[in-house]
Amino acid sequence: MTGSARSVLRWLIRRIALSALVLLGSATTAFLALRLTPGDPVRVILGGSSATPEVLAQVRHELGTDRPLSEQYVLFLGKLLRGDLGTSYQLRDTVSHVIGSQLRGTVELALTSFALAFVVALLLAVSTAGRWPVVRGISTQLELVLSSSPGFWVGVLLLTLFSFRWHVFPAAGGDGFSGLVLPAVTLAASMVGVFAQVMRAGVERALEEPFVLSARARGSGETAVRFRHALRHAMVPMVTLSGWVVGTLFSGAVVVETVFSRQGLGRVLATAIQGRDFPVVTGVVVVSTLVFVVVNLLVDWLYRVIDPRLREVPA
Amino acid sequence: MARRPSARIRRPAAALCGVLLAGAGLSACDSGSAGAGVAGGSGGLTFATDTEPSCIDPAVSPLDVTALIDRNIFDSLVNASPDGKIHPWLAKSWSVSKDGRTYTFKLREGVKFHDGTPLDAAAVKASLDHVVDPKTKSSYAAGLLSAYDEARAENASTLRVALKRPDATLLQSLSTAYLGIQSPKALKDTATLCRNPVGTGPFTFAGWKQKQSIQLKNNDAYRWGPPTAAHTGPAKLPGLTIRFIQENAVRVGALNSGEVDVIGGLPAPNVRTLKRSPRLQVLSSQAPGGTYSVHLNPARGPLKDKRVRTAFLRSIDLDQLVKSVSFGQYDRAWSQLGPRTLGYDKRIEGSWAYDTELAGKLLDEAGWSKRDGEGYRVKDGKRLTVHWPFVPQLLREQRDILGQGIQAQAKKAGIQVRRDAKDTGTYSKQIFAGDADLWDSSNVRADPDVLRTLYASDQTLAKGGMNVFKVSDPKIDAWLRHGAATADRTARAKDYVKVQRRLRDEALVLPVYVPTYLVGAAKDVKGLSFEAASYPLFYDVSLGDS
Numbered sequence: 001m002t003g004s005a006r007s008v009l010r011w012l013i014r015r016i017a018l019s020a021l022v023l024l025g026s027a028t029t030a031f032l033a034l035r036l037t038p039g040d041p042v043r044v045i046l047g048g049s050s051a052t053p054e055v056l057a058q059v060r061h062e063l064g065t066d067r068p069l070s071e072q073y074v075l076f077l078g079k080l081l082r083g084d085l086g087t088s089y090q091l092r093d094t095v096s097h098v099i100g101s102q103l104r105g106t107v108e109l110a111l112t113s114f115a116l117a118f119v120v121a122l123l124l125a126v127s128t129a130g131r132w133p134v135v136r137g138i139s140t141q142l143e144l145v146l147s148s149s150p151g152f153w154v155g156v157l158l159l160t161l162f163s164f165r166w167h168v169f170p171a172a173g174g175d176g177f178s179g180l181v182l183p184a185v186t187l188a189a190s191m192v193g194v195f196a197q198v199m200r201a202g203v204e205r206a207l208e209e210p211f212v213l214s215a216r217a218r219g220s221g222e223t224a225v226r227f228r229h230a231l232r233h234a235m236v237p238m239v240t241l242s243g244w245v246v247g248t249l250f251s252g253a254v255v256v257e258t259v260f261s262r263q264g265l266g267r268v269l270a271t272a273i274q275g276r277d278f279p280v281v282t283g284v285v286v287v288s289t290l291v292f293v294v295v296n297l298l299v300d301w302l303y304r305v306i307d308p309r310l311r312e313v314p315a
Numbered sequence: 316m317a318r319r320p321s322a323r324i325r326r327p328a329a330a331l332c333g334v335l336l337a338g339a340g341l342s343a344c345d346s347g348s349a350g351a352g353v354a355g356g357s358g359g360l361t362f363a364t365d366t367e368p369s370c371i372d373p374a375v376s377p378l379d380v381t382a383l384i385d386r387n388i389f390d391s392l393v394n395a396s397p398d399g400k401i402h403p404w405l406a407k408s409w410s411v412s413k414d415g416r417t418y419t420f421k422l423r424e425g426v427k428f429h430d431g432t433p434l435d436a437a438a439v440k441a442s443l444d445h446v447v448d449p450k451t452k453s454s455y456a457a458g459l460l461s462a463y464d465e466a467r468a469e470n471a472s473t474l475r476v477a478l479k480r481p482d483a484t485l486l487q488s489l490s491t492a493y494l495g496i497q498s499p500k501a502l503k504d505t506a507t508l509c510r511n512p513v514g515t516g517p518f519t520f521a522g523w524k525q526k527q528s529i530q531l532k533n534n535d536a537y538r539w540g541p542p543t544a545a546h547t548g549p550a551k552l553p554g555l556t557i558r559f560i561q562e563n564a565v566r567v568g569a570l571n572s573g574e575v576d577v578i579g580g581l582p583a584p585n586v587r588t589l590k591r592s593p594r595l596q597v598l599s600s601q602a603p604g605g606t607y608s609v610h611l612n613p614a615r616g617p618l619k620d621k622r623v624r625t626a627f628l629r630s631i632d633l634d635q636l637v638k639s640v641s642f643g644q645y646d647r648a649w650s651q652l653g654p655r656t657l658g659y660d661k662r663i664e665g666s667w668a669y670d671t672e673l674a675g676k677l678l679d680e681a682g683w684s685k686r687d688g689e690g691y692r693v694k695d696g697k698r699l700t701v702h703w704p705f706v707p708q709l710l711r712e713q714r715d716i717l718g719q720g721i722q723a724q725a726k727k728a729g730i731q732v733r734r735d736a737k738d739t740g741t742y743s744k745q746i747f748a749g750d751a752d753l754w755d756s757s758n759v760r761a762d763p764d765v766l767r768t769l770y771a772s773d774q775t776l777a778k779g780g781m782n783v784f785k786v787s788d789p790k791i792d793a794w795l796r797h798g799a800a801t802a803d804r805t806a807r808a809k810d811y812v813k814v815q816r817r818l819r820d821e822a823l824v825l826p827v828y829v830p831t832y833l834v835g836a837a838k839d840v841k842g843l844s845f846e847a848a849s850y851p852l853f854y855d856v857s858l859g860d861s
Contacts (some may be wrong), residue, residue, distance in 0.1 A: 039740025043747075045452055052779060055449045062450070090369040091525075092509040101525055156564055164568040171560075171569040261560045263526045274708065274739055275369065 015300065019293040023286065030285040031076055034278050035069060041276040045089055063089065080286065086279035090272070095283035098268060103287075105263035109256065110249040112180055113187035120188070121195030125234070126226050129203035139196070147193025151252050155186040155259035171260075183260045187252045191245065198241060202234025209233070235306050242299045246292050359554030360840065360858055362851075363566050364579040365711075367526065367559040370509035373495045374446040377455030379759065382492040383579070383850040384557055387531055387550075388429075389495025389514030392420060392439065393486050394541035395761055395847040399603070399657045399804075401486045404541045405434060405496055405515065406474075415481030415802060422472045426539050428498035429519040436468030441499040443476070450505070458768075458779065459488035481800040483807060484764040491761075491848065515539065517550035517854045531555040544854055545842060551857040570595065570835050576858065577840055579851065581833035583644040583713065589835050596838050599644070600845035602830040603655040604765045605758035606648035607714070609703075609721070609825040612752045612784040617699055622681040623730075624822035626674040627701075628667060630728035636720040637828045640713050644833060648826035650815045651766065657804060658763040658811030667819055674728045683729065692729035700731040701752035706742045714755070717827065746783055747776055754783050757830050761847040763811040767795040770818070791817055 042059050060066040064075065079086060085095035124143070128136040162182060163171035169182050206212065207230050215229050254266035265284055272280035304310045364383070368376045373385040394404040403409075406420040426434035443466050446456045462482035467475045478485065488494060501513035512520050517540065518531035537549045558575060560566040563582045569575045571592070581589070581597065589595050617623045637647040646654070649664045678684070683692035683699050692699040705718065722732040732753070737745065745751055758765050758781065767774060772787035774780025791814055798810035818824050832849045839859030844852050 037738075037740050038744040039738075040743075043743060044739075046454055053777070058449045059452055092370055092372075092375075092506075098525075105526075156562070159565060159568060163574070164572045167572060171565055171572060171574050257526070259562055259565060261527060261558070261562075261565070263524065267526055271369070276740065 015297055019297065022293055023289050026289040027077070027080060027282060027286050028073075030282045031073060034276075034281055035072075039276045041065060041089055041278060044276045076282070085283040085286065088272075088277055088280045090275045090277045091280070095279045098280060099265065099283055099287055102263050102265050102268050105257070106250075106253055106265040108180060109183055109187060109253055109262065109264060112184040113191070114245065114249060116184055117188035117191035117195055121192050121199055122231075124192070124196045125199035126203055126231060129200045129226070129230075130207050140200075143193035143196045145193075146189045147191075147197075149189065151186055151190055151255040152259060154189050155182070155256060158182045158186060159259070179260075179262070183256045183262055186259070187249070187256045190252060191248060194241070194244075195238065198237050199231075199234050202237050203230045206230035206233035232306060236303070239299050239302050239306065242295060243292075246295050250288055359556060360552050360577065360853070360856060361556045361558060361575040362577045362579065362853070363558040363560045363569055363575040365559070365561050365563070365566065366580075371512050371520075371523075371529070372451075372497075372508045373493045373512070374451050374453050374456040374497070375509065377493075379848070379850055380579075382846075382848065384529060385495055385512060385514075386492040386516070386846060386850070387518040387555060387853055388512045388516045388520055389492055389497065390426075390516050390539065390541075391491065391495050392489045394543055395487055395490035396543045397600075397603075397655070397761075397845065397847050397849075399487070399761055399847065401490060402542045404490075405439070405539065409486075411802065415483070415800065416478045418476040418478070418485065419469075420474045420476070422474065423539055424472060426515050427536060428500070428515050429513050429534060430498050430500050432498050432500050434496065434515055435471045436474040437471075438499045439474050439496055440466040440468055441502055442497045443494070445497065445502050446494060456493040459484075459491065459494060483799055483802050484762050487762045487764075492846075518555055521554070526559065528556055528558045531557070540854060544852075545844070546855055550854050551842070552853065555853055567835065570837070573837070577834060577836040577843065577851070579832070579834055580711075581835040583641040583833065585835070586642060586644055586833065594838050596836050596840075598834045598836060598843060598845075598851075600832050600849040601646070601653060601655050602757075602759040602832060602849040603653050603847065604760035604762070605651060605756070605769060606653050606826045607712075607755065607757035607828050607830055608648065608651055609753050609755045609827060610769075610784060611823055611825065612749065612754070613786065613821070613823060614749065614784060616701065616752055617683070618701060618752050620681050621822055622677040623683070623699070626677040626681070626728060627725060627730055628822050628825050629670045629677075630674040630730065631721055631724045631825065632669045633827060634669065636717065636724070640716050640720060641828065645712075645828040645831050648829050651769070651818055651824050651826050652763055652811065652815055653829045656761070656763050656765075658798075658808035658815075660812045660815045663815055663819060671728060678729060686729055690726065690729060691731045698731055699729060700733055702733045702735060703753035703755075704735045704737050704742055704745050704751050705755070706739050707736050709739070712830075718755075721825075721827075749784060755827075756781065759830060759848055763807070764795075764799055766811060766814050767799055770814070770823075771795045786823060788817065788821070 042056055042063065042065060046056065046059065057066070064072060085099070087094050088098055091098055124139050128139045159171055159182065162168045170179050203226065212225055212229055215225050220229070250266065253264055254270055256262065257264040257267045265288070268280065269284045272284065364380055366378060366380045368378050368381040368384065370376045371381055371384055373381060373389060390405050392404060392406040393409070394402045396402060405423055405426060407423045409418055409420045411418055420439070422434065422436060422439065428434060432438065443460065443463065445451055446453055447460050447463055451457070462478045462480050462485065464477045464479045466477070469475055495514055495516070498513035501508065501511060504511070510523055517534055517537045519534045521530040521532045523529045532554050533550050533552060535549045538547070540547055560569060563580070566578045566580070567582070567585050567589075570578045586597050589597050611618050611624050611627065613619060613624065618627070633647045637645055649666070650660055652659050678692055678699070682694045685693050687693050687698060703718070707715070718734055722734060725732045746754060758769065768781045770782055770786050770788070770791050771780065772782070772785070772792050774782040775785050776783060794810040794813045798807045801807050801810070832845065832851070834843065834851055836843060841857050841859055842855040844855060846852050
């Protein structure tokens with residue numbers, strides 16, 4: 001094994017071990033937080049029925065909520081290690097099935113809106129960085145407006161225009177691509193602004209660097225300088241944003257899924273919290289932490305790809 | 316149908332597809348073009364509502380929307396018309412023993428469940444046993460059957476139901492969709508029951524895309540519709556799609572643009588615009604049972620004093636408030652019972668009118684004569700304050716604005732109403748502990764027995780009832796017990812009239828408005844009627860141009 005391969009391996013093992021710790025921590029926090037907040041799930045499940053104290057006790061026993069907290073926690077962890085997320089109190093279905101059936105909607109929405117936001121921001125930033133003061137000014141203002149508009153409002157606005165008035169896209173619950181456009185645009189809108197600002201600053205900084213001057217001296221055209229040389233430098237701060245992006249995609253999805261009546265994890269989580277559906281809440285928390293951890297691993301690897309200097313130094 | 320946008324959607328979407336998804340590496344495009352009207356292809360009707368049930372086993376879920384959906388899939392033993400009368404359905408006749416504790420049902424013959432199982436007495440017994448089984452974890456249906464002891468199949472078409480105590484509400488309970496008769500074969504598979512309803516109804520369950528829609532198909536073998544329906548034989552619609560669109564603005568927009576044919580939970584402020592549209596109609600039905608009311612806690616704080624309770628009631632100008640908040644769509648309530656309920660006391664109307672002078676006098680008498688800097692009344696240095704906790708997410712029908720209106724009017728009389736926003740957990744904990752002065756609810760049910768759930772002393776929360784403030788009044792108890800055990804409608808009505816007057820005289824409740832189910836529909840939707848509990852029925856519905 002070469003030295004650099006060994007350093008990559010060591011880096012990877014360390015990162016995976018850390019990730020496992022993060023997962024354990026978030027699962028534990030979710031477990032504890034749910035048990036500490038007021039609200040008895042059995043009361044919520046049995047709602048307005050004339051449930052006698054005996055029936056209540058029987059249901060508590062069946063769900064295991066009558067056991068001591070430590071015992072519940074050990075059981076929960078044991079199941080989790082075996083990949084068993086439990087059964088939903090409200091939906092009477094396994095949590096893995098619930099999440100499985102809704103994951104696709106969230107992933108589609110997240111990836112599409114991320115790609116859309118990225119491409120639009122890139123074009124805005126690279127084309128206006130350090131030139132055309134008027135266009136740059138308008139673009140910056142627009143980005144500020146976009147990033148500060150609430151998703152709920154943007155969504156309803158888009159629906160009013162494109163669904164109710166012009167009938168271009170379905171209003172709610174549309175399947176496949178035509179149903180994905182407006183939700184993706186809504187979710188992307190809030191990210192475009194931030195992306196573009198960060199990228200533009202990066203490109204503008206890079207354009208000041210001596211290597212740009214030398215590239216120009218070698219006869220590179222303006223477009224080539226911007227896209228080939230400056231953009232790569234502007235990407236490093238973008239990668240740092242990834243944590244924020246994953247968070248935004250998840251939290252923004254709740255609003256977008258509600259406005260557009262889409263399938264998705266965000267709404268499942270929101271309903272589960274209200275209904276004190278412990279297994280679903282912990283399940284979604286574990287799955288989203290997993291996504292977060294994987295994205296962070298990828299991002300750290302991306303740093304090394306984008307910035308060759310990092311490959312030499314063991315992380 | 317020209318108004319469905321589906322045909323027009325396909326092309327621009329497909330063109331954009333490649334551009335947008337190139338970066339994401341997804342293959343959603345190919346499945347995409349069918350997106351627009353979910354039911355568009357089948358020629359069925361699309362109904363959009365605001366809430367999605369978590370489980371559609373009627374024995375489990377307590378939600379109105381569950382009954383609305385399940386009514387299409389399940390038939391009941393008996394049928395109730397909106398006036399509260401009971402008619403035959405899956406049972407062609409029945410008799411009640413003298414002591415009111417044994418019901419014998421003769422079942423209709425030739426009825427088949429969607430899975431082919433024939434309906435017989437054993438099937439009905441299995442269905443009722445499923446409701447009361449603690450393993451079912453029923454939220455509502457088990458309460459309807461609280462008097463149920465056991466059922467016995469005498470022969471294939473005769474079922475005897477034995478009760479623990481006489482229950483005059485049994486037939487009405489059995490008429491609800493919550494006690495719809497389920498296939499014994501489907502009941503065996505308890506793991507999927509929430510997502511696999513099998514009944515004998517006019518529509519069969521065809522699929523559920525969670526968080527999106529439920530699909531129903533016409534049951535062409537259907538020959539046993541209830542006598543209250545306008546036609547016999549299979550339902551007229553080839554299919555029914557129920558879509559869940561939570562946002563009011565989006566649901567109304569989807570109706571306006573023709574993407575859906577009917578919407579439920581139409582917000583009152585939208586009624587006027589909808590009525591003006593040449594291709595839309597508004598239908599409504601007042602719900603029977605409990606009105607939307609604010610209950611007063613007579614066990615603690617200033618509301619212990621009947622004079623203060625009365626003053627609070629008399630200081631709210633409900634005529635004005637309900638009219639303006641509901642844009643004239645809801646009637647103000649005079650009684651805890653809705654006007655469409657058996658035993659409604661017509662003479663209670665106008666008997667406790669808005670009267671600030673009286674309110675002021677009563678408060679003075681009760682010792683709250685001084686006012687502080689903010690205009691609130693004080694006694695012994697303490698302000699006249701009542702606490703009214705609520706969960707913001709659960710507010711509907713402009714109840715937040717109504718609450719603010721009540722608050723503002725009470726302030727004029729010198730009473731401070733504190734509306735405390737809580738999360739569901741804290742709220743239910745507080746309510747369970749009786750740690751509140753005011754509590755609001757509306758309990759729809761096509762029977763005055765709803766009053767027993769709300770006010771009988773043995774119906775406290777701990778005992779599974781809804782008597783939140785543990786009202787314990789021997790007179791009320793006696794009337795409610797008698798009303799629940801008496802079969803004669805006129806005699807029952809008398810009991811409930813007495814209860815309503817007692818509630819007024821003791822100032823235990825501020826009835827606010829009569830819940831009204833508002834439906835917006837395209838004009839070509841014909842034959843839409845309302846069930847006894849006032850949600851829309853689709854069995855008789857047809858689409859004009861299909």
